[in-house]
Amino acid sequence: METQEHPDQTALAEIGEFGLIALLRDTLGEPTDDTVVSGIADDAAVYRVDDERVHVLTTDTLVEGVHFDRAFMPLEHLGFKALSVNVSDVVAMNASPRYATVSIGIPQNISVEMVTTIYEGLKQACEAYDMHIVGGDTNASHGLSLSISVVGTADEDDVVYREGAQVGDKICVTGDIGSSYAGLKVLLRNRERLQEQEEDFEPNLDPYSYVIRRHLAPPAQLKIIQDWADIGAQPHSLIDISDGLSAEVHHICEASAVGAQLYEPALPIDPETRNTATEFGEDVTVYALFGGEDYELVFTMPEDDLDALDPQTYSVVGEVVELEDDDQPVKIQRANGENVPLQPGGFDHFDSPSPQQ
Amino acid sequence: METQEHPDQTALAEIGEFGLIALLRDTLGEPTDDTVVSGIADDAAVYRVDDERVHVLTTDTLVEGVHFDRAFMPLEHLGFKALSVNVSDVVAMNASPRYATVSIGIPQNISVEMVTTIYEGLKQACEAYDMHIVGGDTNASHGLSLSISVVGTADEDDVVYREGAQVGDKICVTGDIGSSYAGLKVLLRNRERLQEQEEDFEPNLDPYSYVIRRHLAPPAQLKIIQDWADIGAQPHSLIDISDGLSAEVHHICEASAVGAQLYEPALPIDPETRNTATEFGEDVTVYALFGGEDYELVFTMPEDDLDALDPQTYSVVGEVVELEDDDQPVKIQRANGENVPLQPGGFDHFDSPSPQQ
Numbered sequence: 001m002e003t004q005e006h007p008d009q010t011a012l013a014e015i016g017e018f019g020l021i022a023l024l025r026d027t028l029g030e031p032t033d034d035t036v037v038s039g040i041a042d043d044a045a046v047y048r049v050d051d052e053r054v055h056v057l058t059t060d061t062l063v064e065g066v067h068f069d070r071a072f073m074p075l076e077h078l079g080f081k082a083l084s085v086n087v088s089d090v091v092a093m094n095a096s097p098r099y100a101t102v103s104i105g106i107p108q109n110i111s112v113e114m115v116t117t118i119y120e121g122l123k124q125a126c127e128a129y130d131m132h133i134v135g136g137d138t139n140a141s142h143g144l145s146l147s148i149s150v151v152g153t154a155d156e157d158d159v160v161y162r163e164g165a166q167v168g169d170k171i172c173v174t175g176d177i178g179s180s181y182a183g184l185k186v187l188l189r190n191r192e193r194l195q196e197q198e199e200d201f202e203p204n205l206d207p208y209s210y211v212i213r214r215h216l217a218p219p220a221q222l223k224i225i226q227d228w229a230d231i232g233a234q235p236h237s238l239i240d241i242s243d244g245l246s247a248e249v250h251h252i253c254e255a256s257a258v259g260a261q262l263y264e265p266a267l268p269i270d271p272e273t274r275n276t277a278t279e280f281g282e283d284v285t286v287y288a289l290f291g292g293e294d295y296e297l298v299f300t301m302p303e304d305d306l307d308a309l310d311p312q313t314y315s316v317v318g319e320v321v322e323l324e325d326d327d328q329p330v331k332i333q334r335a336n337g338e339n340v341p342l343q344p345g346g347f348d349h350f351d352s353p354s355p356q357q
Numbered sequence: 358m359e360t361q362e363h364p365d366q367t368a369l370a371e372i373g374e375f376g377l378i379a380l381l382r383d384t385l386g387e388p389t390d391d392t393v394v395s396g397i398a399d400d401a402a403v404y405r406v407d408d409e410r411v412h413v414l415t416t417d418t419l420v421e422g423v424h425f426d427r428a429f430m431p432l433e434h435l436g437f438k439a440l441s442v443n444v445s446d447v448v449a450m451n452a453s454p455r456y457a458t459v460s461i462g463i464p465q466n467i468s469v470e471m472v473t474t475i476y477e478g479l480k481q482a483c484e485a486y487d488m489h490i491v492g493g494d495t496n497a498s499h500g501l502s503l504s505i506s507v508v509g510t511a512d513e514d515d516v517v518y519r520e521g522a523q524v525g526d527k528i529c530v531t532g533d534i535g536s537s538y539a540g541l542k543v544l545l546r547n548r549e550r551l552q553e554q555e556e557d558f559e560p561n562l563d564p565y566s567y568v569i570r571r572h573l574a575p576p577a578q579l580k581i582i583q584d585w586a587d588i589g590a591q592p593h594s595l596i597d598i599s600d601g602l603s604a605e606v607h608h609i610c611e612a613s614a615v616g617a618q619l620y621e622p623a624l625p626i627d628p629e630t631r632n633t634a635t636e637f638g639e640d641v642t643v644y645a646l647f648g649g650e651d652y653e654l655v656f657t658m659p660e661d662d663l664d665a666l667d668p669q670t671y672s673v674v675g676e677v678v679e680l681e682d683d684d685q686p687v688k689i690q691r692a693n694g695e696n697v698p699l700q701p702g703g704f705d706h707f708d709s710p711s712p713q714q
Contacts (some may be wrong), residue, residue: 009468009469009470009471010468010469010470011468011469012463012467012468012469012472014469015469017495020469020472020495021493021495023469023473024472024473024476024493024495027473027476027477027480028476028479028480028483028489028490029480031489031491032489033455033488033489035455036456036489036491039489039490039491039492040490040491040492040493044492045456045458045491045492047455047456047491047508049406049407049410049412050406050407053406055406055412055508057456057458057491057492057506057508058458058492059458059459059460059492059493059494059504059506060460060494061460061462061494061496061504063462063496063497063498063499065499066496066497066498067496098390098392098404099393099402099404099414101402101414101415101416101506102416103416103417103418103504105418105420105502106369110369111366111367111368111369112366112367112368112369112371112372112377112380113366113367114366115369115377115381116380116381116384119381119384119385120384122385123384123385123386126385131390132385132388132389132390132393132396133385133396133397134388134393134396134397134402134404134414135396135397135401135402135414135415135416136378136381136397136416137416137417137418138374138377138378138381139418139420139423139424140420140423141420141423141500141502142420142422142499142500143498143499145462145498145502147416147418147460147504149414149416149458149506151404151412151414151508
C-alpha cells in the first residue's frame, strides 16, 4: 500500500501502530541516562528521582472523530475520560498518579462555556484520583483534541511491568469487560437513528445505562492497586485494557516470553453487555476479547498469592503457560470445549470488530 | 462576538488565550498538594521530589496550519523545533531538561518515512540538549500535530520565576530578537510567489539564511543557564520569548507587580533582520517587540551581578521601575527620544503584526 501523494513511500497502515512505535523506538535509540529504568516499552516510562523512589510518565491524546464523537460524548465526560485513560496507564505500572498537564486543541465551533465544561470533567477526575493539573497549553486546532500527560510516583521495588509474567501464574482481570464496546454500539446506533430521523424512534437508553456509562466515563482502577498496597500484594505482570483483553494478553506474553491459556466461560461479562450483544446478533465474547476501552487491569499472579485479594475485585480468566509457538502465544478454550489460537485483534477464524468508530 | 452554532455562548476570541487560561485555572482551583511549588502560573509547573530537588513539567503542542506550514517547514526541523520550544520553557525556569514524551497526530497523507524524519529531528534535539524521549503516543489525526511534554530537574533554590523582578534590576535579553519573525515573512512571501508561479521568480534564500534558520530550527538557550550555574549567577526573574519581547516583559511586570522602562536603541537586532524589515518596508522594532518565537531568554538582574556574565551573551534593554499605572506597566523610549506606553501586542499608536501566519 502506498500513500497517494508520495507513491514511493510507505503508508502507515502497512506497518500498523505497533510497527510504527517499534520503528520510532529504533530511530530514537535506547536512553543512555542511567536514571531511566524503562523507556518506550510499557504503559508508562519510569525514571528514578532518588535511591528508592521513581516517577512514571505517560501521555495519551483523544482526538475528535478518531477517539470520540461529540454527537454523543458529553464534554464533561470527555474531560473525565481523557484524564482517566492516562491515569489507567499510571495505575498499570502499580504507581499513584500525582500531576498532570493538559494540552487542548480548540476548533472554532467550540465556545468558552464548552471548554469550561471539559475542565469541570477534568476537575472531577482529579478529585476522584486525588491528583492535580499543574500546567497546560491551549491551541487553535481543526478538531477538538485533548493531549494529557500524567506523572505518577512509586517505590522502585513496587513497579510492575508487562514483562514479569511467570509460567504457572493465574491470568486475572478486574471488573468486567466488553461493556465499553457494547455502550459504543448502542451510542452509534442511536446516532444513526437520530440522523435518519426515524419517525417511530423514541430513544430510550435506560436499558443500556451501565454499558453507556462504561464507554463515556470509564474510571481508572486506582482503588485496586491501593488495596494491593494495603495488603502487600504485588502481581508479577500488569497492564491495563485499552485495546481489548486479547491484545493486552499478547503484550504480556511478548514482553515476558511466555504463552497464555484463556478460558471463554471464565470471561467476566456483565448481563447488560450480554443482552446488548444478543440484541445486535453478535458474539459477546468478541466484545470481551477485542472491544477495548475497558480500562480494567489484567494481571498475573501465583495462585497462592491470590488468596489475599478480595475475590469480588477480580476473575481468573486463564493461566500463563510455556511459550510453544511464537506466532500463536495465546490460546482460548471456547465454551464448546474447542481450544483455538487467538490473535491480538481476533480469533483465527472469526471476524473481529474494529475498536475504531 | 458569538459562536455561530451556539449564539448564547461566548466565543474564545472574546476573552483571548490569556483570559481562557485564567478561567481554566479558576475552574480547576489551586492545587492543595504541598509538593506543588508552582502550578499554572509560569513557563512550567514545579513540584518537589525530595527535600532539595524539584522537577519542572511543561507541555506544548505544534499544530499544522496554526503553528507551522508543511509547505516550508522541513519535517526534520519540525521535530527539532517541537522539542526546542518545550525545552525553552524548562530553561526559562532555570532547570535542566531530562525526559520527554511525544504524542504525534498523523493525518493520512503522511508516510512512515515522513514520521521517521520528524523523529530524526527530535533525536537531534535530544542530543543537543542531552535528554531522552522516554515515551509517547501515536494517533490518527486530521492534521499533523506534535504534543510534547518535558520534565526537567533543578535544586529548589535555583528555580527562577517570572515573579521575582525587583525595582532597579536591569532587563536583559540573550542573543537577538525579531529574526524568527523576519524569517517567517521571507518564507511566506516565497510560498506565495511559488504558488503564483511568477515567471521571473527564482528563489534565492541565501541572503536570508540566518533569519530562516531562526524561524525553522530555533535552539533553546540551555547553554546560557549552564554558564550561569558555573559562575553561580542567578537572575531575579526569567522568562523565554515565545510571544514577543513586549508580551514577556508584561508577564514579568504582572507577576512581579513592577513596571518596566525599555529603550528602543538597545534592542539586539541582527543586520539580516534589519535588512529584511527594510526590504518589506516595515519597522524592525515591531519585529523585535512583537514578532515572537525567538526562544531567547528575558531576565532581570541587579547591575552589579551582571559583571560576572559573559557580555557577549546578553544585551541590557531596559530596567525595572516602580509600577505607576496598572494599565500601562511598560514604556519604551523610542529612537527619537519619545517615551511611549507599550501594549503586550503593539504600540499604542502602531499596528502590530500578528504572530500567527
